[in-house]
Amino acid sequence: MKSRRKPMSDKVEQQMTPMIDIVFQLLTFFVMSFKIATQEGDFNIKMPIGLSASQNNSEVQPIKVRMIAAKGGSLAEIRIGDRGLGTSFQALQSEIAAMAGADLEVEFDCDYNLHYNNVMNAITAVSGRRQGEKIIKYVDKIKFSPPRVPQG
Amino acid sequence: MPKRKQHDVSAEADMTPMIDMTFQLIAFFMVLINFAEDNQNALVKLPSSELAKIPEEQIASPIVLQVSKEGKVVFNGDELPIGGPQLKKALLNEAQILRAKNLDPSVANIIIRGHGLVPTGKVQELIKVCQDTKFEKFSLRAEQGKPKADSDFLKEPKKPNAGIRG
Numbered sequence: 001m002k003s004r005r006k007p008m009s010d011k012v013e014q015q016m017t018p019m020i021d022i023v024f025q026l027l028t029f030f031v032m033s034f035k036i037a038t039q040e041g042d043f044n045i046k047m048p049i050g051l052s053a054s055q056n057n058s059e060v061q062p063i064k065v066r067m068i069a070a071k072g073g074s075l076a077e078i079r080i081g082d083r084g085l086g087t088s089f090q091a092l093q094s095e096i097a098a099m100a101g102a103d104l105e106v107e108f109d110c111d112y113n114l115h116y117n118n119v120m121n122a123i124t125a126v127s128g129r130r131q132g133e134k135i136i137k138y139v140d141k142i143k144f145s146p147p148r149v150p151q152g
Numbered sequence: 153m154p155k156r157k158q159h160d161v162s163a164e165a166d167m168t169p170m171i172d173m174t175f176q177l178i179a180f181f182m183v184l185i186n187f188a189e190d191n192q193n194a195l196v197k198l199p200s201s202e203l204a205k206i207p208e209e210q211i212a213s214p215i216v217l218q219v220s221k222e223g224k225v226v227f228n229g230d231e232l233p234i235g236g237p238q239l240k241k242a243l244l245n246e247a248q249i250l251r252a253k254n255l256d257p258s259v260a261n262i263i264i265r266g267h268g269l270v271p272t273g274k275v276q277e278l279i280k281v282c283q284d285t286k287f288e289k290f291s292l293r294a295e296q297g298k299p300k301a302d303s304d305f306l307k308e309p310k311k312p313n314a315g316i317r318g
């Protein structure tokens with residue numbers, strides 16, 4: 001009778017408490033530090049020094065996209081050459097789509113205080129368009145004009 | 153005797169499923185936390201784009217520069233002004249580390265995570281500083297998603313610093 005009972009009670013009294021303590025601590029740690037992260041992607045730009053200015057080594061002249069900022073930094077106007085496109089990235093995209101060729105390059109000439117978000121939107125508009133799952137590419141090569149440092 | 157029996161039953165039946173589940177939860181959060189680790193910064197609210205390419209393979213020698221709304225660069229945990237000597241020194245340091253590994257700075261990728269409302273000129277100045285230290289590959293990082301308007305960045309989360317400690 002004695003020998004039967006003892007192993008049974010041993011099994012029951014295995015110390016679970018420390019393990020569960022630790023496990024719960026781990027769990028709380030991970031839950032607390034959990035942050036929902038959205039996927040991030042990149043626009044790759046190759047800009048060796050010396051080529052950033054109007055200098056370029058290809059025969060094709062880059063399309064100059066001028067982005068003018070309002071006082072607060074929001075977008076006031078997009079221009080290609082001397083044509084104004086308003087503030088519509090859609091319009092910019094259709095302009096580029098009409099011109100798009102194999103070796104097209106776009107150069108952004110932005111006002112100093114323009115919000116960076118607008119530039120990213122313009123880069124998105126110029127680089128292509130998403131149609132369902134497919135991406136239709138327009139322009140791969142993107143560069144910037146030298147910054148327009150405000151006077152005074 | 154009957155008391156003991158009751159004790160046995162309750163101890164063995166309860167634990168296993170709970171522990172199973174807890175471990176599963178831990179595993180789940182562990183996997184996700186590795187994923188979220190990549191250089192987030194609470195100061196930076198990225199612009200978003202549908203076309204930004206998610207890197208398919210590991211980016212070669214990445215150097216992540218965060219640009220805050222005020223135009224300061226956050227690099228290795230320090231906040232540095234763009235025109236200042238500290239940033240240049242830090243970048244020169246990075247270039248030297250690469251050279252010590254027999255790599256040219258031109259193969260390294262500078263990942264720029266800029267806040268949506270930072271003046272573009274600041275980002276361009278930053279690119280210029282990097283070019284001066286012989287870096288030439290840049291990646292402008294964006295979130296996946298529909299393009300945002302400027303006003304979307306003004307909606308600040310309630311606790312802007314909540315993520316820094318995490």
